[in-house]
Each structure stands twice: as C-alpha cells, then as structure tokens.
Amino acid sequence: MASRRLTSLCIDAATVTRFVARPASLSALSRFPHASTRVCRNGVSMSRVAQPKATPSQWYSTRSEENTVPGSKIWGFKEMKDQAENHETRTDIVLVDVREPAELIDTGKIPGAINIPITSAVQSFHVSDQDFEDMYGFERPGKDKTLVFYCKAGVRARSAAALAQHAGWNKIGEYPGSWLDWQEQNGPVEKLSSFSSSKKND
Secondary structure: OOOOOOEEEEEEHHHHHHHHHOHHHHHHHHHOOOEEEEEEEOOEEOOOOOOOOOOHHHHHOOOOOOOOOOOOEEOOHHHHHHHHHOOOOOOOEEEEEOOOHHHHHHHOEOOOOEEOOHHHHHHHOOOOHHHHHHHHOOOOOOOOOEEEEEOOOOHHHHHHHHHHHHOOOOOEEEOOOHHHHHHHOOOOOEOOOOHHHOOOOO
16 A cells, blocks of 8 residues: 655754764654654765665664663563563564664574664654555554664664654663673574565565
8 A cells, every 4th residue: 555655854864873872852853753764964865775884883883871761671681582582472562673774684683573773763653554564564563562672782772762752652671782782692583684574665
C-alpha cells in the first residue's frame, strides 16, 4: 500500500551529533512529526547508499558518563541474553538496535532485535503505523511494549530511549554496555546478509 508522501526535513550531521549527546534537546525535533529526517552535509542530503567517510559509529558512539534517561530501566548482559534467547515467546519486550544498517552487516546483531537507526529515529516514533511499516518493512512496536535500546557503546541507545519516551512509549530501557559489552562477553549473534534483511522496500 502506498503511503502518503512525507515532508523531508534535512538535518546536518553536526546537529544530530549534538542532539545525541544531549537527549533532552531531542524533543525539539519532534516539532516536525510528519517529516522525513535525513542527515546532511552542508545542507545536502546524503543518500542511503552513499556512506560518509566518518561512520555513524564515529559520530555517535563514544562512552559518556551522563545520566540515563529518567524512567529508563538499565539492562545488563544477563538480562539481554535471557531476552535474546526467549524473544520468540517473550513478545512484550522488544530489543531495538539503533546502529546504522552497515554496522549490523559488519557485526551482526543481538538475536531478535529490530533495527531503527538513530538517524531516522526522530520521525520513526511520530509517523503513522503504515508509514513506519513502509519505511522498515515490519510493524512498529505498540506503546504497550517494553523497548530496550542498544547501539555500539550506549550513547545512541540513550538518545533513542529519550525519543521514544517523548513520543509516548513509557516502558523503555537501555543497555549501556551495548554491542561492545555484548561482544566482549561472547553473546550470541544473529548475522545479516544485506540491508534488505531489515527493510523490504529499499
């Protein structure tokens, strides 16, 4: 089904980096609830195919001592592993990987996790259910679900949790150790073969 056309909102990489470092300021971006937000350089949109010289992980995933999002539950490796091993039956909890698709291709992801990249998360929690499904190829988790976010080192996860909370998802969690901790502790990995693994219409 064709979705209604979204207005394109162009945000430069430096702005996104600043917002990711300060989750509270992300609420300003939600003033454009029907906008398709794209990361740009010098006001020029970067295509999904073209990759920047500085990878998204370099932009966002650096360790930080800032507090987590108020009301967000902190998850550790054991809890994440238990959820990963039981994700097919424990459907009230959804693990959300907010890294970029290219990162998932390189490393794989935690079994059962869905991928909502931080660069598109701004509009992802505000567009209609149909628009979300058109964007990602799967249904958006309902607001009754618990969303647990992770990235490479925890920074993007914290920002995504703030975005979801601001959009009305009250059951949120973060895995501060994120992929670096998961990999270090030899957590199970679900490998992906291409970008189409997480999107049906690219």
